Amino acid sequence: MVEPGALLDVLLAAGARSDRMTHVRHLPARTGTQADWPAWADPDLVQGYRALGVDRPWLHQVEAADAAWSGRHTVLATSTGSGKSLAFWLPALSTARAASAESLLDPGRIESVARRATTLYLCPTKALAADQLAALDRLLVAGRTRDVRLSTCDGDTSLDERRWVQEHADVVLTNPDFLHFALLPQHRRWARLLGSLRYVVVDECHAFRGVFGAHVGLVLRRLRRLAASYGATPTFLLASATTSDPAASAARLIGVDPSEVTAVTTDASPAGRKTFVLWQPPELPGSDAPWSALLPADDPWATPLALPRHVTRSADDLSPPGPDDVWATGADVTPPPPAFPGAEDPVVLSEALAAVLPGLGDVPGPGAGRFGGSDGSGDARPGHLGTGEGSGPLGTGERVVAEPSDRPRRTATAEIADLLADLTAAGARSLAFTRSRRGAESVAATTRAHLLEIDPTFATSVQAYRGGYLPEERRALEAAIRSGALRALATTNALELGVDISGLDAVLIAGWPGTRVSLWQQAGRAGRAGTDGLVVLVAREDPLDTFLVHHAEAIFDTPVEATVFDTTNPYVLAPHLCAAAAEQPLRSEELDLFGPRTADLLAELVERGTLRRRPSGWYWTHNEQASRLTDLRGSGGDPVRVVESVTGRLLGTVDAASADSTVHDGAVYVHQGASFVVDELRLEDGIALVTRRDVDYGTWARWVTTTEIQSVDAEVPWGPITWGFGSVDVTTQVLGYQRKRIPDLQVLGTEELDLPARTLRTTAVWWTAPAEVLLAAGVTVEATPGALHAAEHASIGLLPLLATCDRWDLGGLSTALHVDTEQATVFVHDAYPGGAGFAERGFTLGATWLRATRDAIAACRCFAGCPACVQSPKCGNANNPLDKAAAIRLLTAVLTHAPTAS
Structure with a gap:
């Protein structure tokens, strides 16, 4: 590991880049609190954990595992790298082993086979499921036990493997999409798993928010309904990043009352010291080109952040905001509370904005917070607080200090590439998070180009990681960054979630990631397992990023968000009611599971001829598969496959909704630094045919x-x-x-x-x-x-x-x-x-x-x-x-x- 202080010196380049650092915050280390192994824990599993270096568990792991073992729905909301997986695997695997031993008492009877307890593990990404499977294999090998049968099962799983899982697996690792499209519609093939279902693990449940969260919540209700029909009442174990009111969010996700959920939110794991830097790229030399020609399409606006409510904290408390730093919203956090007191009142809001946002009314523009206070003291330079007068845009009536000309700043992706190259050359292991797939490819390619000028051997140690890669490519990249064969990855938020990549020295974040939950998840990748780490948030040129890098309190002293979604949205609920009726006719006594609007919505579906009402319930009577009525992730259909025309090699996939703008005829498609040009997009077949070609331009759709x-x-x-x-x-x-030349983005032509x-x-x-x-x-x-x-x-x-x-x-x-x-x-x-x-x-x-x-x-x-x-x-x-x-x-x-x- 390289010391964060030394890495910060690398970033500052001996003072040449000091003016770009707008704030540095040192987050103190935290000591851990351990507990004894639970008496009920399987001895072989405990031995396995000890062989892997876990002599005693952390207190929060034991509290969550005990609650789950007692049959209570449990949510564990602690920081990245705090060992949440132990908390749910210890009770799940202990139960599986106990049931396995019980079945051996009378192996000749078929009832014994049915008693083997099963666990269903759900997570947002295939990468995370594969990572968990590898970790479980290591645990069982270390514990010298192989009587628990594990398997992943998703869209990449062959039919033969799927049959083995249906007939034999004790623990199935999958995602909500597979549950929705394959497992629930074909539940009779999964009767053994559903009838013995003891636990359902929902990992990274904070990722299930908004419309996606509503879809997943309804999938879990359908799962509970079918499991009950086979005689099972599973306990739900949920793992989350630190969020506001995790018990209420978890209860809303699985469809139970919050009083039925135990929330464990006190993190007892140790944490290393983090150096967190806020960074603004420099202004570019003057240019007559329009702003739109200077910005790449992969550098979109960030999400404006809810401004901080005053939270009472001691002056020396520099720790990241925790689960108790929340608004007083009670159990119900939908709809979300105002962003800060007075937000419902336009007068109060205007005053609040004037107090915290730079440049409102007569207050000068962004950047002022670094040089002086609201009284006008400080550095009297153009564009910052001072005694000089200025004028706003003609006809606005504003009196604001203004720069003499529009001066664009360097893009965050270009700045990140420079910083990543310097960190890699200094021996650091790093992740660089970008906001798009194109951004990840661009940062990786630019970083390699910089490193080639220093030492050609460095260039092979940096790669891109993003969605759309083939599963085997993703696994290889994950293994390489773990082993140290790769020193850096430029990634989308695909690596934000719980894939176990420890021992990283630094994390670079290109622009505000959208929520404080995501920010702390990404930052948690640096210095995991109690080691020190460096985190750098590089601002893009948008209102929120500019505000944040000059107002650190909005990051470090503001509570994390609640996970908000609405499972009663009729456009979301209706197709799931159809899917539920197709799986098994809906009965009147089951309607409460789906919410108070269910009866009215069913009546409308019957009136439209979508469902049929019979005395025994509501029936799906169409030939089409009802689960195909909705797409959980809103991607607009099956992914489009990107295929190399000459070889027939599958390069990757693109979401259907973005295919028109990214893999249209003539588009440039970049894959691991190699450029391909799209020969033909066949939407009806879901295929884009491409040819390998070195080009000096990119394409931007209109x-x-x-x-x-x-x-x-x-x-x-x-x-x-x-x-x-x-x-x-x-x-x-x-x-x-448009075809734009790289890197100056000059327009070469329009098609x-x-x-x-x-x-x-x-x-x-x-x-x-x-x-x-x-x-x-x-x-x-x-x-x-x-x-x-x-x-x-x-x-x-x-x-x-x-x-x-x-x-x-x-x-x-x-x-x-x-x-x-x-x-x-x-x-x-x-x-x-x-x-x-x-x-x-x-x-x-x-x-x-x-x-x-x-x-x-x-x-x-x-x-x-x-x-x-x-x-x-x-x-x-x-x-x-x-x-x-x-x-x-x-x-x-x-x-x-x-x-x-x-």
Whole structure:
């Protein structure tokens, strides 16, 4: 291990990069508290753990294992690397071994075979299941026992292997997708497993949030229902990162009352000292190129962070926020509480924003917090706090200190590649987390190029890791980083979850990962097993990242989020009711399991002819497989396979929803540093044929989106302005793509494409701007599209301030004349079928949300608009047109009609 202090010196490059470090926080080490092995624990398993170096367990492991052994649903919410797996495998394997021994008492009777207890292990990714299987194999070998039969079973498992699992396995490791598509619809083949089901382990359960979490919650209800029909009532064991109110979240996930769940939240494992650095890339030299041409498509806006509520902590308490640092929400955390006190009140919110956000009103722009206080003391330099005066965008009425010109900063991915190369050359073992697959490939390739200039032998020690790789490739990369054969991986969040990769010196994070839960999960990869580690959060150019790297309290002194999802969402619930009826007719006494809306929704499904009602229950009578009605992860269908045309070699897969924009004809597809060009995308076959070719450019798709209102569920007038909420159809079509030279991203050409349109039925919030409001704002006909477009981008970026979601959970559209409203209109919609409650939250807090949007745009130091305020790298119109000044005037005019309270 390399000392974090020495690695920090490497990053600072002998002071040459010191100005990029905006904050450093040293998180103190923590000592561990051990406990005795439980008396009920299987002696051979205990011997196995001791042989692997676990002489005595940590206290939290014993508390969780004891609760599970006693038959109580249990959730263990502690930090990364705290040994959560021992807590659920000790009771599960001890039960399996006891049942195995019992069956040997009379091996001639078939009833004995049925008594072998089984365990079902569920996790979000195949990689994590494979990692757990390898760990279990090591444990059983160390304990010199092989009478527990283990196996993974997922979409990659052959039919022969699947039959063996159905007939013999005691512990089955899989994921919710396999449960939904294969195991539950074919439950009669799994009767042995379901009838003997003693434990269901749900690992990394904090990952099941939002719409995905609602789907998984309903899959688990279907599992409980079928297990009960075979005579089993399994105990659920859940492992989670540190989250707000884990007992309530776990109970909502499995469909029980929170009083039935035991939560263990005090982490008794040791932790090494962490050095946590906040980092902002430098400004680039002046350029006449537009902002949109300087930013890659893989560098999207981050999620605006709920601002910190005042939490009482001692001045010397520098530990990461724990599970007790939460809002006083009680057991029910849906919907989420306001981001901070007063968020429901627009006046209080505006004052709160002015106190913590840089640049609101007369307060200067981002970066001021580092040099001086709110009284104007400190470094009086352009763009920072000081006595000098400045002026905002023309026509805004703002008096803010502004830079003399728009100066873009270096991208986070480019900065991360430099830092990763320096760390690798210094001998460190590192992970670099990026926000996209393209980002992971880009960081790995750029890092290798840097290392080639230092020592060619270093270049082979850095690789990319992402979803879409073949299973054998992922396993090989995981083994290589564990063994030290690889020194660094540039990865997506695929390695955020519990794959056991210990002994890492440093973790680099390219941009805010979306939630504080994810941030601490990724940071926990550095210095695991009680060793010291270095963590660096590198800001991308967006509002949240800029805010965070200059306001460390929003990271270190703010509670983690709750896991929020809604299993009663009718668009989510309806297909699961169909799937449940197909598995086994639904009975009246079972409806409470699925929530209070179930009876009404079933009546609607019967009226539509989807289900049939009989005196004995509700039946699925169609030939199609009901489980195919829904996709748990919202990927839009089966993945598209990327196949090399010449050899027929399968390179990887791409989500169906992103295939049009990433593997269209002519697209450049990068795989482990090698570039391929797509010859043909066959959507009907789910195949993209590619040819290996070295090119000096990348491809970026361009698309168009339309929004059509299907129903108005709620409407509120603000004088001449109308706020609406309801169901909409969002239709997206990829029209073409640009080829941009790498690395300067100069546009080399534009090509047209002929691809089908895709329609999403979801929920949206919208507001109108009639002609008199535009006139009062001084927004001309020519300026209207740019003003609306800028307001749309900024409002999408600010909604996560008030709703627990990621920017990628949202979409939007603005138009100077919408066919349904017959006025200028701005839409913001949920990016999930049926909606997820985020747009509804925006509708409820309309004035609060819009005022925060207006203030954030006005706060930015740029003149004409930039990625930190109104530009969006995911814009399908290449950020054109945008008019920052007109957007501020328009929002100001709209807010004059807002009610006095939200």
